[in-house]
Amino acid sequence: MLLKHTLLYLPAQFVGPLFQLLAMIVWTHVVDEHTLGVITLITATHELLQIGFLAWWSQYALRFLGRYQDADDAPRFYRTENAVLLVSIALQSAAIVGILLLVIAPGARADLLLAAVAYVITRSLNVYIGERARAQQTAILQPHAFRRHAGHFVHGLFER
Numbered sequence: 001m002l003l004k005h006t007l008l009y010l011p012a013q014f015v016g017p018l019f020q021l022l023a024m025i026v027w028t029h030v031v032d033e034h035t036l037g038v039i040t041l042i043t044a045t046h047e048l049l050q051i052g053f054l055a056w057w058s059q060y061a062l063r064f065l066g067r068y069q070d071a072d073d074a075p076r077f078y079r080t081e082n083a084v085l086l087v088s089i090a091l092q093s094a095a096i097v098g099i100l101l102l103v104i105a106p107g108a109r110a111d112l113l114l115a116a117v118a119y120v121i122t123r124s125l126n127v128y129i130g131e132r133a134r135a136q137q138t139a140i141l142q143p144h145a146f147r148r149h150a151g152h153f154v155h156g157l158f159e160r
Contacts, residue, residue, distance in 0.1 A: 009134060016126070041104045042096065042116050046123060049095055053088045054124055057081075058131040065135040089124050093117045 020043070027036055061081070068077035096116050100108050 016130075038105050038108075038112070042100065042119065045096060045099055045104070046092070046120055049092045049120070050124060050127060053092050053095075054085075054128060057084045057088065058128055061132055062135040065132070085125070085128065089121055092120045092124060096120050 024036075024040070027039055031039070065077070068074055097113055100113060100116055105112065
């Protein structure tokens with residue numbers, strides 16, 4: 001069982017950081033020092049925001065998701081999950097814009113702000129979906145697992 005879980009989840013633990021490392025290597029050759037510094041600070045700031053605004057829910061889902069898998073409790077969990085994700089992403093987006101304008105790059109243009117917000121949204125959802133897959137003991141790299149997790153998220157958005 002340990003070997004199975006290692007083979008299922010170990011790639012997911014390396015793929016994200018590997019792509020961040022590759023992106024930094026590419027950015028060092030494409031952008032100037034100031035821009036690279038801004039990108040690095042945005043990435044680091046988001047990691048801290050992720051810990052403060054969403055890691056607690058990821059830990060809750062990892063620990064207690066099994067309780068809500070019967071037919072009656074699952075929709076309630078998905079609604080709560082969507083509310084937490086939307087509020088967390090909204091707070092993280094507002095925080096990254098505030099920190100960017102006040103600390104990292106005062107006078108930043110709208111395109112940088114939009115790129116930072118897009119980064120926060122996509123990275124938060126990707127990290128959470130990976131954690132959620134781990135909670136359900138499915139490999140997110142399997143296409144059917146990704147469709148199921150994304151489907152629950154979309155379904156919860158439109159359910160009353």
